[in-house]
Amino acid sequence: GERLTLLLCANASGSEKVPLRAVGDSPRPRCLRGVNLEQMPWSYRAGSPAGLTAPLFAEWLREFNEAMRRQGKSVLLLLAKHEAHPYLQLSNVRMVFPLDRGIAGDLKGHYRRRLLRWLPAERGAGQPSLLDVLHMLAQAWGDVSPGLIASCFRAAGFTPDPGAEAVSLTSAPGLLGREQLQRDGDPAEADGEMAEGEDAGGLPCPSEREVWRSLATLRRYLECQATSPDLFQAFYELEDAVHMVSAG
Numbered sequence: 276g277e278r279l280t281l282l283l284c285a286n287a288s289g290s291e292k293v294p295l296r297a298v299g300d301s302p303r304p305r306c307l308r309g310v311n312l313e314q315m316p317w318s319y320r321a322g323s324p325a326g327l328t329a330p331l332f333a334e335w336l337r338e339f340n341e342a343m344r345r346q347g348k349s350v351l352l353l354l355a356k357h358e359a360h361p362y363l364q365l366s367n368v369r370m371v372f373p374l375d376r377g378i379a380g381d382l383k384g385h386y387r388r389r390l391l392r393w394l395p396a397e398r399g400a401g402q403p404s405l406l407d408v409l410h411m412l413a414q415a416w417g418d419v420s421p422g423l424i425a426s427c428f429r430a431a432g433f434t435p436d437p438g439a440e441a442v443s444l445t446s447a448p449g450l451l452g453r454e455q456l457q458r459d460g461d462p463a464e465a466d467g468e469m470a471e472g473e474d475a476g477g478l479p480c481p482s483e484r485e486v487w488r489s490l491a492t493l494r495r496y497l498e499c500q501a502t503s504p505d506l507f508q509a510f511y512e513l514e515d516a517v518h519m520v521s522a523g
Contacts, residue, residue, distance in 0.1 A: 280326035289421025385415035
């Protein structure tokens with residue numbers, strides 16, 4: 276029954292997305308205890324029952340402006356009209372208010388898909404916690420395609436510079452792509468026939484519930500020990516690959 280308000284920000288080509296910020300009701304959620312919040316691919320703040328407030332948005336604006344200053348960028352920030360969107364004089368960010376398009380709706384669709392994919396029987400868990408939801412939202416934000424973001428900006432009358440280079444979204448170094456999984460992931464082809472339910476070392480294959488529990492343990496380790504939010508992108512890709520395999 277908890278309600279979250281999300282702050283989403285991306286550039287006009289969709290090649291850069293600012294990590295999402297979630298604003299919730301609880302000031303100290305129990306599920307976030309022990310989590311290294313500075314290294315998550317999302318951030319969380321406690322708001323009012325009405326959700327986002329002007330002071331919370333001003334805090335985010337100043338952090339965004341500081342990030343742009345460190346990168347040597349000056350940007351035009353397009354916003355939907357909202358009572359919590361005060362105009363601030365910032366060194367590297369100028370604010371205008373013409374944008375109210377379909378990016379948030381697309382993210383909600385990806386989030387619903389991932390929420391419906393939550394399988395308590397396999398994961399050995401009940402309803403997802405706020406922490407689970409924040410990870411699902413970060414994954415859903417990654418699912419929003421750059422093409423859709425660019426089309427929403429064009430619909431609002433803003434066209435990205437055609438000469439600007441878009442960031443190439445590729446798998447992180449060291450991760451196995453789908454083709455490599457298909458090529459290298461079948462030990463039977465390399466080592467001959469093996470008994471059903473056993474892996475190449477003769478050990479019994481883990482059940483799906485055991486796999487999900489192992490992934491939950493790995494995620495908790497990263498939540499406590501991660502040194503960069505980028506590590507979670509690799510984890511999210513691994514989780515998606517496991518779901519793809521379990522779904523057949």
